[in-house]
């Protein structure tokens with residue numbers, strides 16, 4: 001192989017690795033919930049500046065948080081099959097490269113939000129970034145099985161960030177969207193954690209199925225899913241959304257409950273992974289329903 005070809009393939013690997021640091025699929029859904037927040041903030045079309053610069057700023061901040069999480073978690077990631085192939089434990093990038101990348105895109109995010117969106121959105125986005133990348137990753141994750149319940153606040157922030165990008169306010173309706181993602185996070189994560197409990201135990205991370213057992217966690221998944229169905233009715237009950245949203249929320253919610261109850265009954269890890277995958281589809285479709293309903 002020529003030197004040129006080796007260089008080309010090394011470059012491809014490193015671009016792929018930087019991309020992977022951003023947890024692109026998670027960040028894409030985060031961006032979608034933020035954009036829905038933007039659209040719901042106004043009756044007609046969102047002005048293009050907060051739409052474009054808000055999306056870039058929030059997306060880069062979330063990617064920066066994800067890259068910092070890769071840096072701070074590298075020793076734990078190396079111990080789990082699901083995460084040991086990540087760029088740091090796998091040796092594709094070194095710590096300096098990862099931190100350099102995270103701080104660069106984090107700084108760009110902040111500059112874009114401060115100068116091209118508004119200071120409130122920049123401040124709230126910074127809080128979310130620190131909330132996930134530092135408070136959750138360094139402290140909560142290793143301190144308590146309630147880690148993701150509390151840490152979920154950072155992941156639930158994007159609709160509030162999107163809304164404030166457009167209006168420069170923290171709107172009570174945006175807080176309803178926050179609440180939905182906040183309550184969605186435990187069943188989303190615990191479904192995966194139940195299936196991967198042995199790996200979390202091996203890495204010594206006190207996730208709920210490790211500290212309180214799989215059965216207790218499955219019960220909590222059912223409990224939070226019922227709570228999620230109730231909370232998801234609030235946009236309709238407060239007059240923010242209409243019939244299409246209500247029907248979608250109920251249908252999607254009972255779909256989630258079906259998996260939660262099936263998981264409780266069967267205690268099957270394959271069902272746990274199905275419930276986890278459904279949780280992602282659920283959030284995507286619920287926010288799509290909010291968006292479509294807004295323009296009906």
Ligand code: HEM
Pocket residue numbers: 025026029030033082148151152153154155156181185188189192280283
């Ligand atoms: C504290 C909060 C959260 C925790 C602990 C959590 C945990 C996880 C974990 C462990 C995975 C598996 C990743 C993998 O296999 O590499 C995952 C996947 C995923 N999460 Fe979450 N999550 C949280 C919040 C969120 C939020 C707020 C969103 C979006 C709004 C989200 C969207 C996703 C998506 C789309 C995936 C699938 C990624 C893929 O297939 O590569 N998560 N989550």
Ligand SMILES: CC(C)=CCC/C(C)=C/CC/C(C)=C/COP(=O)(O)OP(=O)(O)O
Pocket residue numbers: 023026030058061062063065066069073083125128129132137154155157158
């Ligand atoms: C807007 C903004 C700045 C928000 C940042 C929020 C953000 C990127 C949330 C991601 C949530 C997530 C994937 C948690 C899993 O972490 P984990 O370490 O438990 O999972 P892992 O084992 O897969 O790394």
